[in-house]
Amino acid sequence: MSELSSASVASRGVWWLRPVWLATAFVLFVLAGALIFPVWTSPPPVAAAASAPQGLPWQVKPTAEGSEVFGLLVGQSGLPQAQARFGDNLHLALIQAIGTKDEEAPALEGFVERLEAGFVTGRLVLAFEVDDALRRKAAERSPKREVGSGGRVRQLSLAADDLDVRNAESLASQARLVGLSFTPAARLDEATLVARFGSPRSASPAPGEVQLLYPATGVAIAVPGANQSASRVVIQYVAPGEFEARLRQPLAAASAAQ
Numbered sequence: 001m002s003e004l005s006s007a008s009v010a011s012r013g014v015w016w017l018r019p020v021w022l023a024t025a026f027v028l029f030v031l032a033g034a035l036i037f038p039v040w041t042s043p044p045p046v047a048a049a050a051s052a053p054q055g056l057p058w059q060v061k062p063t064a065e066g067s068e069v070f071g072l073l074v075g076q077s078g079l080p081q082a083q084a085r086f087g088d089n090l091h092l093a094l095i096q097a098i099g100t101k102d103e104e105a106p107a108l109e110g111f112v113e114r115l116e117a118g119f120v121t122g123r124l125v126l127a128f129e130v131d132d133a134l135r136r137k138a139a140e141r142s143p144k145r146e147v148g149s150g151g152r153v154r155q156l157s158l159a160a161d162d163l164d165v166r167n168a169e170s171l172a173s174q175a176r177l178v179g180l181s182f183t184p185a186a187r188l189d190e191a192t193l194v195a196r197f198g199s200p201r202s203a204s205p206a207p208g209e210v211q212l213l214y215p216a217t218g219v220a221i222a223v224p225g226a227n228q229s230a231s232r233v234v235i236q237y238v239a240p241g242e243f244e245a246r247l248r249q250p251l252a253a254a255s256a257a258q
Contacts, residue, residue, distance in 0.1 A: 022086070036228070056118035057182055057235055058196040060217040066239035067218045070117060072177060074218065076240030079110075079175040080165045082126055086112050090126075092163070094156040095137050098147070105132040106139050106156060108175055120184055127179035130171055138162045138171045179246060180237040188233045190223045197221065211251055216240060220247045 030165040041076035061068040066075025070086050083090055083106050099194035113128040141158035162171040190210060194200065197219065209231070212221040218240040224231035 013027045052116035056196075057120055057122075058186065059118075060219060060237065062217055062240050065241070067234065067237060069180065069237050070115070070182075072176055072180070074180060074237050075242065079172045079176040079177075080109060081207050082177060083165075086110075086115075089113070089115075092158055094135060094142065094158065096139070096156065098152060098154055102189050105135040106154075107172070108135060108138075115182070119184070120186065122184040122186075124183075125181040126177060127181070128175040129178040130175040133175055138145060138239070178238065179241070182235045182237070183232050184235070188223075193221055193223065193233065204251070211255075215243045215248070218243050218247075220251065228241070 049231075055070055059069065059221075063076070066073050068074075070081060079092075091111045093109060093111070094106040096104070108128040108130055112124040112126075112127070115122055115124040138158060139156050139163065141159040143159055144157040146155050147153070148155050158171065161167070164170045165172045167173060177252050190212070192256060193212060197212070197214060199216050200221075202213045204211040204213060208225050208227070210223045210225070212223060214220070218238045220236045220243075222234045222236075223231065236247060
């Protein structure tokens with residue numbers, strides 16, 4: 001009798017083996033699996049976003065005072081921001097057309113020979129705006145002058161004082177980025193460009209090329225004609241508010257002169 005009583009007490013003491021507890025544990029296990037499984041199987045949203053290509057030529061974002069492309073703010077960024085973005089790949093020079101008078105201020109430009117814009121590579125030219133007097137003085141101090149490729153322009157290197165961004169009055173500190181010109185290495189046709197940039201506000205035919213104009217984003221694309229096999233697509237970027245003065249009017253004048 002005492003043995004049966006001991007066995008009965010022992011069986012009642014193993015509470016986790018009772019049917020009601022087993023059923024409860026099973027239900028909790030199923031609910032936990034239903035909550036955890038989607039978390040395990042769903043891809044992290046941050047990783048998915050990070051995998052999308054960035055910095056592509058057609059990823060242009062208009063801003064209040066310019067436009068953002070290639071990690072720069074056209075119309076706002078200065079030379080220090082361009083140097084931080086491209087590092088030693090950015091080469092600066094004063095550009096002067098051969099045959100112009102020495103007193104005429106040369107243009108300040110930067111060059112990135114090989115820019116990897118997402119999965120598109122090409123050559124980038126940066127145009128800076130700065131006071132004429134500063135450019136003339138920088139030209140006088142230039143330690144090196146050489147004729148550019150094609151023999152149509154003269155390149156003047158900049159002295160160290162003109163590149164000193166610590167000096168608020170230097171050429172480098174005063175320069176403002178006003179335009180970009182990107183030439184893709186790959187040959188892109190008009191249909192591909194329209195598919196990427198969208199339908200242009202207008203498409204202006206010019207001798208040997210077609211100009212696709214996007215005033216809202218400050219973009220103009222020169223697409224060479226079928227008989228211009230040696231030419232490349234050139235994509236120009238300016239602040240949308242300066243599109244008329246910096247792109248449309250000069251393009252119209254050049255077209256009328258030809």
